[in-house]
Amino acid sequence: MIDWRTVDPTKLQPRFREDLESILQGSAETWVVTHGYRSLAEQAELWAHYQRGGPKAAPPGRSAHNFGLAVDVVLDGSVSPGLQPDWNTAHPGWTWLFDAVWQHPRLHSGRDFGDADHLEALGWKSLIPQGAIP
Ligand SMILES: [Zn+2]
Numbered sequence: 083m084i085d086w087r088t089v090d091p092t093k094l095q096p097r098f099r100e101d102l103e104s105i106l107q108g109s110a111e112t113w114v115v116t117h118g119y120r121s122l123a124e125q126a127e128l129w130a131h132y133q134r135g136g137p138k139a140a141p142p143g144r145s146a147h148n149f150g151l152a153v154d155v156v157l158d159g160s161v162s163p164g165l166q167p168d169w170n171t172a173h174p175g176w177t178w179l180f181d182a183v184w185q186h187p188r189l190h191s192g193r194d195f196g197d198a199d200h201l202e203a204l205g206w207k208s209l210i211p212q213g214a215i216p
Contacts (some may be wrong), residue, residue, distance in 0.1 A: 084113045085158065087165075093119035094150040095181035098203045101189055102153060105182050111175035112158040114165055116199070120147040142147070149210050152192075155179075171198050 084106040091099055093122075106113045125148050128139035139145075146152035157175045159168030170176070176198070183191045183201060192200025203209055 083107065083109070085112055085114045086118075087114055087116070087117035089115040089153065092116065092117075094153070094210065095110070095203070097188070098209075101186065101203075103147060105179075105189065108182065109175065109178060111178075113155045113179075114158050115153050115155055117147065117154040118152075118170065119150045120145065122148055126141050126192070146202040146206040149206065151206040151209055152200060154199045155201060156199055169199065 084103060094102070122142040125140070125142040128136075128147055129141045131137070132139040142148065156165075156167045157168060157173060157179075158165055158198035159173070168175075171180075171193070180191055180193055182200075183189045186204075188204050189206040190202050190206075192198060192202065
């Protein structure tokens with residue numbers, strides 16, 4: 083199941099959104115989308131934060147999030163009310179997701195670059211609309 087919470091799925095590229103939904107709806111777990119599209123201004127803030135020692139972030143225009151081609155997800159680990167985030171990637175739900183994404187022809191897991199909760203369109207740089215790169 084998929085729970086979009088505060089993320090607006092209409093800001094994702096339609097093909098990517100469809101692929102994502104078809105995968106996550108096939109899971110026995112509930113997946114909460116924590117981040118989706120990110121503007122260049124928002125990316126610039128994250129980048130500045132990273133340069134001051136914050137969490138790893140790409141420069142503006144270098145993240146698939148800036149083009150509606152990536153999301154971050156977390157497993158909702160409990161039926162208790164409210165999100166009970168489970169980032170333990172040894173959980174069978176995560177293992178299932180990594181396998182499903184690996185087998186998908188158009189999706190790629192950020193696990194390959196140490197960002198396990200990140201899912202993006204495979205080869206996303208080739209999917210950026212012409213002229214969209216700043
Ligand atoms: Zn991400």
